[in-house]
Amino acid sequence: MPVITIIGMTRKIRPKQPPVPAERPETARQEIIHVLTGNTLSARDISINVGVRERDVYDHLEHIRRSLERKGGELVVTPSECRKCGFVFRKRDRLTRPSKCPSCRGQSITEPLFSVKP
Ligand SMILES: [Zn+2]
Numbered sequence: 191m192p193v194i195t196i197i198g199m200t201r202k203i204r205p206k207q208p209p210v211p212a213e214r215p216e217t218a219r220q221e222i223i224h225v226l227t228g229n230t231l232s233a234r235d236i237s238i239n240v241g242v243r244e245r246d247v248y249d250h251l252e253h254i255r256r257s258l259e260r261k262g263g264e265l266v267v268t269p270s271e272c273r274k275c276g277f278v279f280r281k282r283d284r285l286t287r288p289s290k291c292p293s294c295r296g297q298s299i300t301e302p303l304f305s306v307k308p
Contacts, residue, residue, distance in 0.1 A: 218242050219250050223258075226306035230268065233286075233301065251285050251304060258306065268303035272296050 221240045225231065233251070237244040255265040270279045270287050274296035279288055287301050 218246075219254055219257075222247070222250050223254060223306050223308075226265075226304055227308060228305075230266075230303045230305040232303055236304070248285050254306070255285075258308075261308075264307040266305040266307055268305075270302045271300045273298040273300060 218240060222236055222242070225236060225239045231239070233244050233247040236242070236247045236251075240247075242250065251265065258265050267285065269282060271277065272291035272294060275291060275294040277291050277293040279299075279302075282288060282302075285302060285304075288299055290297055291299060
């Protein structure tokens, strides 16, 4: 059985392959850009569409925002809004949803929405 012998030898010689990383940042970012082009989605929607954990979506969006700006594109953010008093978080730099309204201290706040202008 020469074939089996060769395979057995190859296995011995070849160094152990590192496990395939579960997350491929570049691919995930490409997919996020893809789903956000022409669509306006929340981080949760992106998470479901791309298969990335919601908290990781925000990291990817930060990178995407910077890389789009370098290329003359834009990550368009629809800011969070307080459901109670209507306060809009326009000046917020972070992309995550704020936990509390600075105006009425309400905690019912809409998710920010994202879209890509290439
Ligand atoms: Zn409020």
